[in-house]
Amino acid sequence: MTESRSVEEEENMAFQRVVNAFLQxxxxxxxxxxxKQNMFRLGPKELDRLCGEGEKSGVSLVVSHLQSIKQRINTNQQFLNTVTLPYEDLFPNQTKIDPQVTNAPTKITAYHDEMEKVKSTLRQIAREWSSYGAPERDQCFLPLLNELKERYPTPESRSGIRVLNPGGGLGRLAWEIARMGFVSQGNEFSFYMLITSNAILNKSKEQDGTTIYPWLHSFCNLLKSEDQLKGCSFPDELPSLPPGSDFSMSAGDFLEVYTEPNTWDCVVTSFFIDTAHNVIDYIECINNILVPGGVWINIGPLLYHWAEMPGEQSVELTFExxxxVIKSFGMQIQEEKSKTYExxxxxxxxxxxxxxxxAEFFVAVKPKL
Amino acid sequence: MTESRSVEEEENMAFQRVVNAFLQxxxxxxxxxxxKQNMFRLGPKELDRLCGEGEKSGVSLVVSHLQSIKQRINTNQQFLNTVTLPYEDLFPNQTKIDPQVTNAPTKITAYHDEMEKVKSTLRQIAREWSSYGAPERDQCFLPLLNELKERYPTPESRSGIRVLNPGGGLGRLAWEIARMGFVSQGNEFSFYMLITSNAILNKSKEQDGTTIYPWLHSFCNLLKSEDQLKGCSFPDELPSLPPGSDFSMSAGDFLEVYTEPNTWDCVVTSFFIDTAHNVIDYIECINNILVPGGVWINIGPLLYHWAEMPGEQSVELTFExxxxVIKSFGMQIQEEKSKTYExxxxxxxxxxxxxxxxAEFFVAVKPKL
Structure with a gap:
């Protein structure tokens, strides 16, 4: 290791760690x-208590449940491999992990929090791209999409309207906006999200054509064992778009990528502003990139992601x-639109x-010149 | 340190750590x-953005907010000192921490998770003994109390009915049961809860006579700064009882304290069974201590407390x-009573x-002889 690495080297290493975590x-x-086979510390009598009348023995019930989880972990890995496939040749020096040999030596061990991000990426697929996620999406995407619809009621006019969605995750919201006919761009910082959305957006061939198991990873708060094993097919809608659509995803830090003033007609954010180290910077940036008369539509809570992280700046403002701050930049909050959504x-x-x-929903408008 | 400590020594040390955490x-x-004065890394212009029109400067707004938090931390400490007061002489060798000198040297530094428990004890006071907690209590205590009322409709008959509440926390539920006329005992394992409930149950002189600030400890998800500063007065009802009442709290591990068969008419549990290392042991114990015909009334989720704790046994069963398991011990679940409460x-x-x-609510009955 050299004493000071270039930004590019740092980014490369970070990316390599993400790919590595997916593979591990x-x-x-x-x-x-x-x-978890701790469970087997239970004696046979205790195990038999786990099953209802007329069923097979508790031992075989537990064995077959754990076996089912193991198989599904393997299926998840198969999918994760397809996600990382395009990037494997980027790191020739890394020991390749053979997914068939589960205890193969690896050069880098994924940290606990990296593995948590892989697991949360699997859940995010269910949220954004499966029918399971529809109720969640309706809660927070619909108010945003309805506001766009109301503001630009004529579909034909939308092809001239540029909409940006920072914190774009797996791209579902930006894709929905593109489908309505807008020029739509999602922006995302997380490599976990970026490589996964790339796979979903560009390689999905069949509606509900892939199945993963996003809820394997906890034995807590389950009504039934089968709830843990439920499969989740995706994408619930093929992410294709009609010819002439203008849809893109950009990678990188929102504050660094978007510096050009007066370029976006709309900025749409969902569960995003609390990812900032300093939410004032986000607001300043949004105000800057909006065209005069442009609107910012937001929904989300204030669970600041950097709170209580040692050594990290974290400016934790109240909603008030x-x-x-929004008003101090000259933007007007349309008070009658403000609403709280569960x-x-x-x-x-x-x-x-x-x-x-x-989640607080609001619409802020940058004044016309 | 000797190589092997007696159980009593271990308990003493654990207790001392709890008292120490309260004092720190x-x-x-x-x-x-x-x-948190990180916030001041904001420049004066940014700070001024934080306040609305016609208000004082952002700097003085933030300074006075942090000052208000500091004062309330001190008020919380005054209360915590009264909680630990009876136990301070138990540890003559410990350096006494002078709450007036905030950087006084201390012999033992409280761990992060110990301090989290002190903070959660403050919130637990709001839950169990303040009017703020009434909606939460109604959600999970009322179904239990209503079931007792329905089962023993004549108040006069209740003085012969022995009701046990394991996982008794700060004693509110057991006290409510005693107030209805039952013989009532709460059992609690946590020293944090035990010393605090002792203070509330035995030293409260005036309704809402003490004020603490349970929500100081997070800047996240706030609508207004004042929400963080809100005071919480307690007890909302004086924990006195009519003469002749039979109410007690016991300390210790439920499985160790309650081994005498056929001694309790009712066991009432709220958010308790998932505190077990092995919930089957809890069920076996409850079945054992109930008299024939006795009932177990339960409400709660299955957020197993020992899940994912390295080296700890954690048997994580589904509700099904x-x-x-309950049926396997011969108990009957009264299916028509089963219900899910938010x-x-x-x-x-x-x-x-x-x-x-x-939270799943159910009633299980031990068969009559």
């Missing part, structure tokens, strides 16, 4: 599952302060526990 | 608050498996984020 999923989850985020639809957000 | 609250929270747990009532549980 099965290895690590199989190890985790072995730990955010409204003040939104669930990235849940197992059958879980006995859910995070429920009171 | 102000010291650690003040340090945390200093870190739990029902099977319950919030220990939230800031104004937070933009809430954990919502689908």
């Amino acid at each position: 999923y099965e290895l690590q989850q199989t190890q985790w599952l072995k730990g 302060q955010i409204v003040n 939104c669930i985020y990235n849940s197992n639809p059958n879980s006995m526990m859910n995070l429920v957000y009171s | 609250y102000e010291l650690q929270q003040t340090q945390w608050l200093k870190g 498996q739990i029902v099977n 319950c919030i747990y220990n939230s800031n009532p104004n937070s933009m984020m809430n954990l919502v549980y689908s």
